[in-house]
Amino acid sequence: MNRREFSKSMLVMGVAAGTGPAAGGSKARAEAGAGFYAEPAKKLPIREFDVIVAGAGTGGVVAAIAAARQGATTAVIEVKGYPGGTATEGGTALHSFYNLWKAFPGVAKRQVVRGIPQEIIERLMKIGGCSGHAEMFEGYNYDSVCTAIDTELYKLVAFEMLVEAGVQVFVNTLLTGAIMDGARVRGVIVESRSGREAFYAKSFVDCTAYGDLAAFAGAKFTEPNDYPVCNSVGIGNVDIDKYHEFIKANKATGQLARGMRSGTPDQIVRAGAEWINVPGLAEGARKIGMALITTTVHDNYLMFIKCNLKLPVSPTSRDAVAKAELEIRKRLAKAVELFRQYVPGCEKAFMARTSPKLCIRRGRLVECDYDITLSDVIEGRHFDDEVMVYGFHDSAPRLQIKNGGTYGIPYRALCVKGIENLYACGMMITSDHEAHMSTRNTVACMGQGQGAGTAAALCAAKNLGTRDLKHTTLREALIGAAVHLEA
């Protein structure tokens, strides 16, 4: 679906997408024909904030904390019952707080993402919810550290940090529309069991992964459908050391890292094989799109065994996704069966957790003032207006940042084109697939969140549009909040 088709369908359904708060009713009734129900217009209660962050996921948690810490009255709207997003549901570990120093002899080890993302890690460390920034001792051409998390503790820590910062956290609340005043977002429509409401604000950050708010606001977007969707299963009652031995014995070692596991330092926390040539297991895994890479922070748990599926259409299609949800659940059950059958130490394994819905690597691609290119990433380009620096690429060693260095994410790359007061953040930016394979990673999304949330608060304080904010002001605020901005 493109922007025009999306706007038309929203109008027919009676949702104002870029046409003002009262527009849904009468026009929709005029356009409604056979097969459509014309929803009557309705008065909604209004609440007012300085900043609204849509989606309390990987980027949204950090954006909302950052905005609130700048003094903005901040609301975050999250459809699930907890914050954390794909970082707690999809991936294998948080990539990456560091530059890729190990693959480049002579290059110094540097932590290049700090600020709120690092605070989350420190909080998790205190309660046994993180491996720490565990150094790779094999397979480090892909990354130099592995930061594995306990996903359930991550949700808790994120929730507590949001509340401590003073963010008003609206979980179990779906954002369903935008209220526009010309090119300015005036508010959003939200729905929950408490009813349908209008939330107004001065600045907005779209962190929904799907680009829902940007699409409702009438921003330009496309849907590249360039990745498989995935659900991942956490497998309990396993022996991680035996799993590691099995991978080693079959000469399939991928990345290995040691870190904190079940309270003991220097344990295997990442054991993975891109592929393994064990007859039966190999074919079985291939059939269900299963990858054998895992991380863990517990002795008896393999986290995030992924089963992938390529959809024929974009994952914004409810009906295609419904079919995929069932197919992937069958695959997850099969994955556990394969572990029980072939992997020593996993004979009595069981499905300990799955994601509540399938995860995506890209939904809508939202057009912003600047589009980060592959050459920006791999050449290690820096910008006058950057909000973070980053040093990881998911396709390393084939593609990686020059000389184990960093590139910058410019502020312009977060400003939604054509809209005066809306930022986009996370997996919805960066059109080039190969460049996106860097900017979409968790730690990049978190850093973008701190940049966008801080900027949104600064704009709201002075009633500025995103393009009126001086970068020196933003830079000062980011450095004051421990963001690392050196190349």
Ligand SMILES: Cc1cc2nc3c(=O)[nH]c(=O)nc-3n(C[C@H](O)[C@H](O)[C@H](O)COP(=O)(O)OP(=O)(O)OC[C@H]3O[C@@H](n4cnc5c(N)ncnc54)[C@H](O)[C@@H]3O)c2cc1C
């Ligand atoms: C299978 C898989 C494996 C991955 N592996 C890794 C890995 O190992 N390491 C790594 O660093 N990265 C990995 N990634 C990439 C990374 O996890 C994501 O790109 C990143 O987490 C996306 O963050 P985000 O903030 O854009 O979105 P999300 O974290 O998905 O947050 C979006 C939030 O918005 C909410 N939301 C959406 N729509 C609405 C709405 N209309 N109203 C209210 N709330 C809404 C969602 O519920 C969600 O909480 C992986 C991704 C996938 C899918």
